[in-house]
Amino acid sequence: MSKFATGVTVVTSVDDEGVPHSMTANSFTSVCLDPPTVLVCVAHGTHTHGYLEHRGGFGVNILFEDQEDLGAYFAKRPEDRTGSVEYNYTMTETGIPILDQSMVFMGCTVVGAHVYGDHTVYFGEVQELQQHDDGSPLMFYQSRWYHPNAG
Template sequence: MLDTDEFRSALGQFATGVTVITTLDDEGEPHSMTANAFSSICLAPPTIMVCIAHGTNTHGFMEKTHRFGVNILTQEQQDLGAYFARRPENRIGDVEYHYSESENKTPVLDGSMVFFGCEVLGSHVYGDHTIYIGLVKEIRRNESGAPLMFYNSGWYNPGGN
């Protein structure tokens, strides 16, 4: 039997970028959550995937709206990455952020390096997560600054600045 702590620790050795998944809540207001379970799939059709826990608000919203945004964070957005990793009732503190609206009405988190506006093309439920395949309908880019990274359960800056 695999040891869960050892599994979690070993997974943490995979350094990733950090995204914020944007959706619309039940009132049609923007909702965000931090996610690093993101990957490209195909160039044609242009597809990506994200893996979303069933306990999150985001999962419920994506099940209803069938669209979502992936916003790749910069190091300057580390506070936002930490903020959107908490459940909304625990999101306290002095963070400033603004949204724009994509062509298909998905919220764009301003200041992110890249935004992918996606329609859910398919999904696969496994355990307590759903893997969503997103068809990328829109890309916005704003590549100033270095990417925010996550490694070994913490924020990571390979340049050491």
């Protein structure tokens, strides 16, 4: 899989107290356009899996190439997240956290879940879309961050 270059997303959810939570994910893909549906594969060992099991929605935030620090930060378990990374959330009307300043935000309602092995594939119907067009995406390739404009 390391030979497959991807973009990088942050999947947002809320914990059992309603506090926003984020996890870096690159298993995100489009499923279909009608209705607009995406999917993300979430490992059972993550906090995010627990939160998506209890809540009916999640957010997908596509990162800009200058947001590597956020991608790396949210790839750690919360207890290992150290350092001064700055970020803010705005909540949608349905209670999904938007990671401010990401390239694209998709607010999704969970419309299906398929357990296979140690992951669950969550299907999300996109209910809300926000986009900032001025920049290039962060990428992940051969287990490293990749910046398309850095050559």
